[in-house]
Amino acid sequence: MSDPEHLGFALHRMLPPALRGDFQDLAAWRRGVREMLDLALRSHDGPVIVPMTLVEAGYFTDIVGRLRDDGHEVHHFALLAEPTTVLRRLNGRGLRPGLKHGSWAVARLDDCLTRLGDAAFATHIATDDRTVAQVAEPSPARSGCRSLRTPMARCARDCAGTPPAFGTSGRIDDRGRCRRSKRPNYHAG
Incomplete structure (x- = not known):
């Protein structure tokens, strides 16, 4: 798991x-x-x-564009949900009321969902009631990979607190390992 928010908060x-705006x-x-x-993509032998x-x-x-330019095969998935679903998931992350991180997510919710629905952020996956x-x-199948049930189950467990409308990203080859090669992989976000 590589969470860019950690760098932003630092x-x-x-x-x-x-001076603390949107990092x-x-x-x-x-x-x-x-x-x-x-x-991580060059050095880690596993999903990112x-x-x-x-x-x-x-x-x-x-x-994402620069990662692709650097030779990484990246598949992007926008995981979408209705605003009420996302709010429920945000509350499930354990954010305290008034916490800046939580309020930013809530304030940007409608804009983010609208923008993620744009064709530039396809492939879109509806996540309500799932x-x-x-x-x-289903994400690996959309990128041409065979089923990655075992690594994806681990990834799903690790991402359980992530609100799906806000996406997850990763890179897995057809054997469930992180590779720089041009093998099919998974990257959602």
Whole structure:
């Protein structure tokens, strides 16, 4: 699991409160996320799952586009749900009322769902009334992979707290391992 929010929150802690906006607007965040994912994809012999809400086309290019340019085969999936479902899932993450992270997610919910529904963020997977495991299983088939039931079950278990409308990302070859090669893999987000 590689969660880009950790880098974003670290960057926030380095800034005075008045300068703490959306950390995705920081070039340092986008560059750091891309570099860490590149390292993980090159070096880790296993799935790399990345829960990330990335709806700015330019930022998507900065991270996902550059990973593709660097030779990583990336399949992107936008996991969508109705706003009420996402709110229920956000509440299930254990966020305290008023917590800045939680309020950002709630404030951006409608905009993010609208943007993720755009063709630029296809493939779209509806997640309402589905478990994380049910959502995760069809994704490899959509990217041309054989069933990855065992690794995907582990990925689904690890991502259980991630609100599906906000996406998850990963890279798995047809044997369930992380590879730099051009083998089919899984990357959702």
